[in-house]
Amino acid sequence: MTTVPATRVTTGLALAGVTLRYHDGDTTVRALDDVHLTVRPGEIVAVVGPSGAGKSSLLAVAGALAPPDEGTVEVGGTDITRLSPSRAAAFRRRHVGFVFQSGNLVPALTARDQLRLVEKITGRPAAVPVDDLLAAVDMTERAGRRPGHLSGGERQRIGIARALVGGPSLLLVDEPTAALDRARSHEIVELLARETREHEVATVMVTHDHDVLEHCDRVLEMVDGTLT
Amino acid sequence: MFLAWREIAFARVRFGLMAAVVGLIAILVVVLSGLSSGLVIDGVSGLMRSPVQAVSFAAGTTTDSAFTRSAVTADQRDAWAEQPGITHAELLGVSIVNAHDGDTPVDLTLFGVQQGGFVEPPAAEGTPLAGSDEVLLSATARDAGVELGDTITLDHLGTALKVVGFTEDQRTFGHVDIGYLPLATWQAVHVGVRPGQQADATDLDEASVVALAGPAAKAGDLSAGDAAAGTDSRTIEATFASSPGYSAETMTMSLIKAFLYAISALVVGAFFTLWTVQRTRELTVMRAMGASTRYLVRDGLLQSVILLVAAVGGGVVLGLGLGALLSGTAMPFQLETAPVLTGAALLTVLGLLGAAVSTVRIAAVDPLTALGENR
Numbered sequence: 001m002t003t004v005p006a007t008r009v010t011t012g013l014a015l016a017g018v019t020l021r022y023h024d025g026d027t028t029v030r031a032l033d034d035v036h037l038t039v040r041p042g043e044i045v046a047v048v049g050p051s052g053a054g055k056s057s058l059l060a061v062a063g064a065l066a067p068p069d070e071g072t073v074e075v076g077g078t079d080i081t082r083l084s085p086s087r088a089a090a091f092r093r094r095h096v097g098f099v100f101q102s103g104n105l106v107p108a109l110t111a112r113d114q115l116r117l118v119e120k121i122t123g124r125p126a127a128v129p130v131d132d133l134l135a136a137v138d139m140t141e142r143a144g145r146r147p148g149h150l151s152g153g154e155r156q157r158i159g160i161a162r163a164l165v166g167g168p169s170l171l172l173v174d175e176p177t178a179a180l181d182r183a184r185s186h187e188i189v190e191l192l193a194r195e196t197r198e199h200e201v202a203t204v205m206v207t208h209d210h211d212v213l214e215h216c217d218r219v220l221e222m223v224d225g226t227l228t
Numbered sequence: 229m230f231l232a233w234r235e236i237a238f239a240r241v242r243f244g245l246m247a248a249v250v251g252l253i254a255i256l257v258v259v260l261s262g263l264s265s266g267l268v269i270d271g272v273s274g275l276m277r278s279p280v281q282a283v284s285f286a287a288g289t290t291t292d293s294a295f296t297r298s299a300v301t302a303d304q305r306d307a308w309a310e311q312p313g314i315t316h317a318e319l320l321g322v323s324i325v326n327a328h329d330g331d332t333p334v335d336l337t338l339f340g341v342q343q344g345g346f347v348e349p350p351a352a353e354g355t356p357l358a359g360s361d362e363v364l365l366s367a368t369a370r371d372a373g374v375e376l377g378d379t380i381t382l383d384h385l386g387t388a389l390k391v392v393g394f395t396e397d398q399r400t401f402g403h404v405d406i407g408y409l410p411l412a413t414w415q416a417v418h419v420g421v422r423p424g425q426q427a428d429a430t431d432l433d434e435a436s437v438v439a440l441a442g443p444a445a446k447a448g449d450l451s452a453g454d455a456a457a458g459t460d461s462r463t464i465e466a467t468f469a470s471s472p473g474y475s476a477e478t479m480t481m482s483l484i485k486a487f488l489y490a491i492s493a494l495v496v497g498a499f500f501t502l503w504t505v506q507r508t509r510e511l512t513v514m515r516a517m518g519a520s521t522r523y524l525v526r527d528g529l530l531q532s533v534i535l536l537v538a539a540v541g542g543g544v545v546l547g548l549g550l551g552a553l554l555s556g557t558a559m560p561f562q563l564e565t566a567p568v569l570t571g572a573a574l575l576t577v578l579g580l581l582g583a584a585v586s587t588v589r590i591a592a593v594d595p596l597t598a599l600g601e602n603r
Binding site for chain 2: 056059062063065086089090091092093094096098100104106107108109113116117118120121122146164174225
């Protein structure tokens with residue numbers, strides 16, 4: 001397994017002057033344009049904005065999925081700006097949790113096994129006991145069910161528990177309420193906010209859903225790659 | 229193993245269908261293996277099971293049907309007998325004839341052998357050749373209904389041969405039972421001498437080939453003897469191709485098996501490629517979570533190993549069962565451990581190679597797409 005530099009827990013996430021460009025045919029697009037963002041451990045920050053504004057690019061850069069063209073990215077005090085793909089993967093295993101749209105669970109695995117999969121991928125025991133996390137997201141009773149037999153809200157609860165099982169310092173949440181009704185959306189974001197504080201994790205949530213922003217500590221808007 | 233097993237259990241119908249296809253191919257490989265071995269034994273068991281280690285043909289004899297094309301003399305045999313490293317050198321006559329056992333037609337390959345010589349097989353039932361009008365038959369002729377004491381009459385000439393014994397096991401040549409008879413009788417039959425007629429002394433000097441045994445024959449060190457005797461010699465294994473139809477049959481079987489292996493590799497490769505495409509979304513999510521390429525590739529290959537071992541193993545067991553049924557029929561079928569195991573191993577390895585192609589897709593999965601990005 002690739003070794004990752006030891007983490008100094010100072011800040012959760014710190015982006016400084018981050019610019020990300022990509023090519024769309026003959027055109028160069030600035031997905032992120034001089035973005036500065038700091039998120040403290042235990043803080044949940046919502047990023048809203050229209051489609052194509054650069055919200056997912058922000059998550060990609062913050063989660064070591066894409067290196068920025070300019071600027072620096074630190075997670076838990078570790079500079080991850082220029083990690084190789086294998087070192088970036090190793091960093092994500094140890095320090096980053098992702099919550100995707102609709103949970104994006106593995107169809108073959110039960111709810112409990114979704115969490116155990118993280119242990120298999122990281123090659124180390126869960127930082128938070130699997131059963132404790134299932135209880136925290138109120139899924140103990142349905143832990144033996146596969147995603148096909150869970151509701152959208154339940155899948156998203158398992159997605160949140162899966163993101164937390166490795167004990168990340170950074171939680172990146174991509175449109176968690178996109179497939180949920182209003183009541184379930186509130187429930188899920190409330191859960192995210194609670195777990196963020198309980199586990200002292202820095203959380204960035206991108207969303208179109210303005211109804212759930214009340215649960216967040218800060219709300220930022222992204223337009224054309226610029227964060228305001 | 230954690231993910232591999234669970235995905236197989238989850239997609240058991242898909243994996244079951246694939247396993248059924250591979251299993252059927254494995255059954256076919258076992259059956260073809262048995263058929264190949266059976267055809268070989270049916271074609272050349274008379275040579276394989278003889279103590280002859282090399283055969284000398286007349287110089288220039290072509291490989292195809294060389295036994296019946298070749299003619300050698302006693303002088304050539306004598307030249308061989310004087311060669312160092314040759315312990316046995318005997319004339320052997322080979323011809324295929326039609327005959328009757330009473331009213332029953334019997335196809336025979338006549339092997340004219342020196343009585344009491346090293347080529348004459350022991351009689352497991354009955355007695356060795358003693359008189360000139362006697363024949364010792366392959367055990368399979370007894371299974372076909374010929375009995376001790378029966379008289380085999382050769383068509384056209386009317387030569388009568390009394391059945392005095394049977395060999396212990398199958399002795400066939402060109403898919404026809406061998407009848408061992410005294411060399412002089414074979415020579416007379418070969419030149420068309422009818423009962424009561426006398427053959428020329430020169431006719432009784434010839435046979436088809438010189439059968440050889442000894443260290444030089446075993447080692448294939450035959451060039452000096454060939455130069456001295458004016459012959460063209462081959463080791464016994466090399467002479468199999470001179471049996472009627474042998475090369476065509478073995479090549480046909482090999483071609484069919486080669487296609488089966490190729491089809492199997494392609495089918496398994498296509499299945500796992502489609503399977504990988506189907507689970508691309510999950511793979512991207514796992515890559516985003518930090519799963520290494522090695523972890524995902526190992527998981528994918530493990531699934532193919534489980535599928536192939538189970539399917540090939542099951543297919544081989546069913547194929548062996550089917551083979552046991554076929555062994556009791558008139559079909560030339562003989563199951564041998566080595567070819568069956570080789571076939572099963574090839575099927576597994578080539579299937580794995582096919583599956584390995586799909587891992588290229590696994591390695592190429594971009595974790596960025598888990599966020600819906602399309603760069």
